[in-house]
Amino acid sequence: MATDTTPASPAPAPAFDEARLTELGALFRGALVAPGDPGYDDLRRLENAAIDRHPALIVRCTGTADVMDGVRLARDEGAPLAVRAGGHHVGGHGSVDDGIVLDLRDMNAVRVDPTTSMVHVQGGATWGQVDREAQAFGLAVPGGIVSTTGVGGLTLGGGVGWLVRRWGLSCDSLVSARVVLASGELVTASEDENPDLFWAIRGGGGNFGVAVDLTFEAQRLGPEIAMAFSFHPLEAAADVLPRWRDLARDADDEVTSRAMLWSMADREDVPPPVRGRDVLIIGALYAGDPATGRPVVDAYRGLGETLLDMSDLLTDYRFAQSAFDGDDTPVHSYWKSLYLDDLTDEALAFIIDRAMDRPDPGVLVHVPAMGGACARVQADATAFGDRSAPFMLSFDGMTEDPAKLDEVRDWVRASAEAARLLEGAGGTYLNFVGDDAADRRVVDQQFGGNLARLREVKKAYDPGNLFRVNNNIPPA
Template identity: 40%
Template sequence: MLDQITIQEFSQTLSQPLIMPLEPGYDEARSVWNGMVDKRPAMIAKCTNVDDIKKCVNFAQSHNLLVSIKGGGHNVAGKAVCHDGLMIHLSQMNAVIVDPVKRTVRVESGATIGELDKETQKFGLATPVGIVSKTGIAGLTLGGGNGYLARKHGLTIDNLLSVELVTANGDFISANETENPDLFWAIRGGGGNFGVVTSFEFKLHEIGPEIMAAQIFYPIEDAKKVFTFYRDFTSNAADELAGYALIVRIPPADPFPEAFQGKTAIALLVGYAGSLDAGKAALAPLENFGNPILRVIMPMPYLALQTSFDQSAPNGIRNYWKAHYMDDLTDEAIDVLVNHTRHFPGAFSAVGLEPFGGAITRVEENATAFPQRSASYILGIFSGWIEPENDEKNINWTRELYNKMTPFASGGAYSNYLDHDDSDKVSASFGSNYSRLQDVKSKYDPNNFFKLNQNIIPKPDL
């Protein structure tokens, strides 16, 4: 236990004083998106620059403190917060600097997807990111990063040009294809195992300000028919088309008919990362399929599409996730999925298929640390609820569906979707790249100082 004088002296070296337990702002600073996570750091450092981060790393090393790193705090496993350690809080390091001539963007690691999108769209540009705007850019990127643009332009990591980070020994270094290339390889999919990333540089693509999009909701009774249509519709789709099929609850608000509000439905959410005319033609099969509750097919501001899922994933609700990669969506798999989701606990739960394929698959599995390139879909089981007394029911329901869908899965795991009880799946998420990642971990963090992540264990000294 550190004495107060030592803590106070350290606090005075930072740009802002440490936030201690019982002080104003402590509970807000330690909170993360998943309301099930309730850990209490011994101290929280709201860093505003690289020097603050270096001081935090050196202090924690000197005093053998557990460290967690909070960017957006959106990781379901709650790795951003530690108990009885030092939280490095990066939310104030959220600058986004766009170079419209070079079509690149430099973004600090405390920024969210929404903050990045807002700045790049001022120039009609974007880089592939996720579909919930409150997600932190750091965690998303370090684990891979999938979204509406990925089939056309690759995962978030495939658009990463360079990073700057503070290593476990307090050094501030850069990594790219020519400078520390081993680290740059590992950063792209290997998570927060190698340091505190302070900024990312991405390449940008012409997107928007409007893109063709579809948001269509069908009664849950039509789920089998919709999944079958979705499989056929997406099987030979152009790279520009990214389609999600999700079982969700209808929001209790307009424009949904009151009779369906709060009920379970199946939604097709589609974005087309190309011209509006080409998008209209590609989405034409959706115009007349089925008898939807609501059908919207029209040009939509890219920023609106990127924020349209936010209300379905509010901060502070209780969450538990499981996920599979899938190569195929067989009739039997559809039957199992539909039958299990007839009973759908959790007001904020969603279960469904995210698109893979396209440009994602054209990157070799050992070109970056992210190896899971060949799948057609990610099956995500995202259970979300409010009441603590329903924890066991929702967790058990999620595990049951995950187990029932395992025979149809292609193996591996997506590290960004691993929950707190998935430590046994970490090596599977890195697949054939795990041994090489251990080598990089051993070089840059041999004592596993950065361990609150989907942790890669350094190789033992021989």
């Protein structure tokens, strides 16, 4: 059974009959797609197959004007409004029942200025599209680790990837954004213009408006990189994990690493040594000169019994950025995460115990290292909140079998609850949250001392809470 966690809306469902759609069709440049139209079911589909929403209207926005009119339409109709970029939010924030979805996917242009290293990205682009353009100039913007994830949702909610220890969260590289507010007006958010809005969108999610484009400062990296990427049998985790932890604890900022306790699919495209096997993956990327980095990441290889070592293949940044991309098989998901101040022996034993007891091979226990440049940004410098923890622990419940989702969800909830008892357990990464109704307290806790200011900014820019299909921050 799917868990649908869209915040309840008092607004009645708008009716878009044919006459109204014809009238609106003359206004918008992008296509308007309503229930029954060809393509409606494809367009409303989200990354999480467990979420099955039926919007009253999908606006395939082609530019800022469509977004401005889409926002005004939702406001005037009193319709629930969702904004969709990559559609990856595990709680399904990219869509809404009986409301209007502003689908930004056709707004995916990326423009790189190689002289200033600035990368201009439209609000519906994915990280794969950014990497494609930026890498042509040997530039990289800190993004996520899957190429199909949206830049919009990931950045506004923080953004943790392979470059997080070297250059911080994705939102830390944001220089400005142009945002369509609830009034339908377009404003710029930067250190110089509307700085309160700029502060709020770096971690506060889509609460304040629609980012129609985002400008990032990119860094010199790639195409060639140094990376370690080894698969160990899951049974070797008790040997391998402490060795990885010791390396990760003392790593220089250039190295971002992670441990993934998972099962590889039993499919022909999976290399035979790991096909259908329970594994522990250790990955480490060096964000700097590959010649300098190679001996550094070599330390992350061969930490114990090894089934497969792909390090010598993962030498291209874009390849590394898509190493975890899935195929088209629908996956039903429910995730929860928390930060850890340390990976004590007790925490490692707990992680291994949970990994051995996963209810479905698709369930991933993910331990990304954080810290470095990310942790040096003060909690109140951006809306994101406290980012001092050196590690995250995420229970990414995923199954291809919808009948197993209840069991997976219960397991994720129980595991996350038990993890909260570990020494040094802290807040939650809100981009890895799959159940907002239950997590209201978690949302407030993560913003911590920033919550009051966020609520004031929300009141200034969206007093009617039009943008509420997100990790919602109610106006003050």
